[in-house]
Amino acid sequence: MELFKTQTQFIKNTIEEYQFKQDPYNLYDPLNYILKLGGKHIRPILALSAFELFSDDLDKIKKPAIALEWFHNFTLIHDDIMDDASLRRGNETVHTKWDVNTAILSGDALMIKSYELFEDLEPSLFKKCIQLFTKTAIEVCEGQQYDVDFETRDDVTLHDYIEMITLKTAVLIATSLKIGAMIGKASDEDAENLYQFGKYLGIAFQIQDDYLDIYGDMEKVGKRHAGDIYENKKTILYLKALEKGNAQQKERLLTLYASTSQKVEKVDEVIQLFEALQIPEETLNESYRYQKLALEHLSKVTTLKSKEKLVYLSEYLIKRDL
Numbered sequence: 001m002e003l004f005k006t007q008t009q010f011i012k013n014t015i016e017e018y019q020f021k022q023d024p025y026n027l028y029d030p031l032n033y034i035l036k037l038g039g040k041h042i043r044p045i046l047a048l049s050a051f052e053l054f055s056d057d058l059d060k061i062k063k064p065a066i067a068l069e070w071f072h073n074f075t076l077i078h079d080d081i082m083d084d085a086s087l088r089r090g091n092e093t094v095h096t097k098w099d100v101n102t103a104i105l106s107g108d109a110l111m112i113k114s115y116e117l118f119e120d121l122e123p124s125l126f127k128k129c130i131q132l133f134t135k136t137a138i139e140v141c142e143g144q145q146y147d148v149d150f151e152t153r154d155d156v157t158l159h160d161y162i163e164m165i166t167l168k169t170a171v172l173i174a175t176s177l178k179i180g181a182m183i184g185k186a187s188d189e190d191a192e193n194l195y196q197f198g199k200y201l202g203i204a205f206q207i208q209d210d211y212l213d214i215y216g217d218m219e220k221v222g223k224r225h226a227g228d229i230y231e232n233k234k235t236i237l238y239l240k241a242l243e244k245g246n247a248q249q250k251e252r253l254l255t256l257y258a259s260t261s262q263k264v265e266k267v268d269e270v271i272q273l274f275e276a277l278q279i280p281e282e283t284l285n286e287s288y289r290y291q292k293l294a295l296e297h298l299s300k301v302t303t304l305k306s307k308e309k310l311v312y313l314s315e316y317l318i319k320r321d322l
Contacts, residue, residue, distance in 0.1 A: 003312050007048050010058065011041045014066050018117075030094045030106040031113075034073050037089045042317070043068040043176040049310050050180030050194050053303040061183050064129065067117035068176045070110050071133075075140060075172075077107035082148065083231060087224060111137070121183070129179050136175040143168025150234040154254065158239050162203060169209075170202025186303075193300045197310070200294035205317050207287040210235040212320075214271060215280060226267045232257045236286065237279050238270075244277045291318050 015035050020028035044065035051061040079085075080093040081103055087093065095103035118129055146164040150156045177198040181191040213228045214237070228235050238257065242250055256270055274280060291314055298310055 003309055004045055004049075007045050008041060010048070010062075011044045011065065011069065014062050015069065018063075018066060020113075026098070026102060027106055027109055030077075030098055030102060031073075031110050033097065034077060034088070034094055035069070037091050039089055041069060042313075043072050043172060045313070046173060046176040046198065046310075047180035049313065050177040050186075051184040052309075053301065053305050053307065054181065054184035054186045054190075061180060063117040063120060064179055064183060065176075067114040067133075068172070068179070070114040070117070071137065072172060074107045074111040074114065075144075077103050077110070079144070081107075082144070083227070085224070085227070125183065128182055132175055132178060132182075136171050139167045139171045143171075147233070151232050153234070156234045156239065158236070158243070161234060161236055161239055165203055165206040166199065169206040170199045173202035173205065174198030190301045190303070193297045196297040197294045197301075200290045200297065201314055201317065204287045204290035204294065204314075207236050207283060207290065208318055208320070210237060211280065211283045211287070214274075226271070229267045229270050230262055232260075237274050237283055240279050240282055241274055241277050244279070245273070249273055249277070287318055291315075 019032050019035070022028060047065040047068055048058070048061060051058075051065075055061075076088060077094050080088055081095045081100055085093050086096050093103075094106065098106075115130070115133070118126055118133070121129060143164050143166070146160070147168055150160070150164065174195045175198070178191050178195040181194045186194070210228065213235070214226050224230070234257075238253070241253055245253060253270070253273055256266055259266060294314055295311065298307055298314075301307065
């Protein structure tokens, strides 16, 4: 991420500038905690990168970019509760360090606070950004509900999965780019192409995330190894295995995913099934296919400035920790 060193520092400085200093301490301290855990700040970097294609006045995008980071971290706080996850970025999750009630309330506060950071925009631009932001917020909730529903369904298809990750993950990445473009005064067509670039990149990113859950470096990923298998999540690896497997393999996979066992033997057997069916390779290929679709939309964006950073970022997100 050397290419984004200046932007990353800008975002870190802004997070520090807008850290929460008010009472009650037990509401706001968990927010400062998760915002300082690190992460790659992908969404604000995307907003900044899109904005810089059309404008140079970073003061205009500073607070909306941080709003996207705050909203993203709100979703992480609540996701970790729902997944009963103990680690986030290699550190204790908020509900583990404090408690579930504190995490729920603090997460809610962070989501609401993210809206305040759009208030300095001119009225017409404020309305456009808030409409998109609100639409995206409810889509993320819909995607999360689909993800939960899928855990108890045996009829989930690959199409269902793509729709779910589009809502849960991709739309916020897409919105980060479009908000950056709109604030930078891009044309409607350019802003929409950046949205589509982000949507397909987000799909590729989530597919890669599913892959890294099993095959990534756990120290870098910062999560429990194969957590998706323990939680019986219907990831692309599972769905492709159901598509490709013979009757015996399908039956065994369904049996394993009907179990709530937390034994490592379950995980090992699922991984063996995936590898016997060459699912890891197919998953990576699917990620690269969506990345290609993303870059096709990026190529349609008309600007005199270089799009090198966004091309590089698409490569980085897809090949991280492989």
